Amino acid sequence: MIESLEKIKVSVDPKFDKRLDQALPILENLFKKIYCGKEAEIQFFELIKRLTEAAKARPSELKKEDERKSQDWFLSNELCGMSLYVDQFCGTLADMPSKLDYLEELGVNLLHLMPLFESPEGESDGGYAVSDYRKVDSKFGTLKDLKAVQKKMRKKGMHLMLDIVLNHTSHHHEWAKRARNGEKEYQDFFYMYDNRWIPNEFEESMPEIFPESSPGNFTYVKECDKWVMTVFHDYQWDLNFMNPRVLIEMMDNVLFYANLGVDILRIDAPAFIWKENGTSSQNLPQVHTLLQLIKQCVKVVSPGMALLGEAIVPPKQIMKYFGSGEFVAQECDFAYNATHMALTWDMLATSETKVMLAAQHDILKKPVGTSWINYIRCHDDIGLGFEDQSILDSQKDPHAHRSYLKNYFSGAFPGSPSSGALFSSNPKTGDARISGSLASLCGLERAIENKDQREVELSISKILLMQSHSMFLGGLPMLFYGDEIAYTNDYSFQLDPAKSYDNRWMHRPKIDWDKVEKRKDNGSVEQLVFSQTQKLIGIRKELPVISDYSNLEWMSPHNVHVAGFIRENESEKFIGVFNFSDQEAFLTWYAFREKGIFDVELKDHWTGNEFSVGADHEYLIIPPYGFYLFEVK
């Protein structure tokens, strides 16, 4: 193939030409692993043509930016992200530039703007049902507005993250409309069947994602009398990547986003992009080949753009998204540390670190050069997706343990301070995930209702404990908007028929800027949470040892309530210790000594105090839900 390609190749610029030449054999091999035959050959040429066109269209300032960025720019301790819905946060894209100062004040310098592209009102899944990948939804503004936001952000040294919804389109997308109208060419863009035979077979082994609001995996389309695969909602039609045209069109959309100046592209739901009858149709090997191919194309056209694979899958599976074999660290640059996120909630509910520590041997296998998105809350539900084995290793019963966690966070457990809710309960499997804002899950909502000042203080400590634990682990912290100002659950979604079926909206608040102003009122909850979150971000930015060079080691569990880790590079050492109980925790200094840490001073960046490492029979005392961020001097 490559020989014939040589004849039609067009030169763009020396740097691109060189990258393409080097990548061609790899691209061809990856492509051929999935697609074969004459048609595949034609489509491979088409792919190269699209890469060349995208390279030609890439604005020169972005090309300069590609050169300026180091290969691992995204591992830096100086980055701190936030995910937000533009409409809920401030209204429209045109309103965004005026809000950047607020984010800057907090210390956030990377924004994940939740889906902005056209998505039908009422059947939108928060924008994850896209009907046009190139047109900004009018409720947010225009593409021009988005470009203006990007420019302003760039001027301020801020980075942009956007989504590409790769697995499915809205049923109002042009391809879906044409498929519905009977055009075979477009029916082949989806998994469409004449009757229920194959769908029934598929469903025997496919789990349900939204069993309450959208049970099953197929939807009947009466206009063409066919069944279409809809793994998520019935209005989200799964794209069929067995058809190489689908890959090429979606690759083109990926590069369109790259050329808008996206720094990190969040690939939505990649685990699902290849389906096979008789399997769960998740995490299949072809998924990885496709992602590796996408990574290679991005490296050729827009080498400064990193890829985040939003695979919310168990720890053993997640590692594969960073690439394996000859493609180690050549697939997704980032994955969500969803397992650790859930384990942090596990620690909060149980006051114990056992299950978290039992899961670490898998999590620590992340390859050097790749990174986690660390978070404690995002727009989605919290799934208790860690392995049963980690629970068993902690001498607990998995079923009883998970039931406890669900009851604790939904507030059903007697004495629980949380006011969350169960999401997507599946009576067939007993599974359920958890919705609720960080503050409400940490007890602030209930404490305010009960006018219980001590509980208010404790819940603020818990919010900061959760944030700090996540911010100093290896990876890029991604805050969720509203959490920095202690938003409790917003129940207004229940009155909106387009949202009421999905209780994840309870933790997607509409920002009231008068509440945000309260960050200036000394002693208010808003001020305490905002200023201390800001302080945490500031500390992170001062410590290069927090850059994610996979340099994390867990301390031994001398006190079951305390999670402690050490981060080290050639010249610096950092130790974070976090107390997940409501009592003071005593940690033997032996925990430090056994790691070779003695005869040194520890400077706690959180309180500003200095500590000397004591004798084995002496203890470091950590306040209830408190923590220390030690620099070893």
Ligand code: GLC
């Ligand atoms: C991802 C999104 C989630 C959405 C789903 C379907 O998991 O984070 O919000 O519902 O994909 O697109």
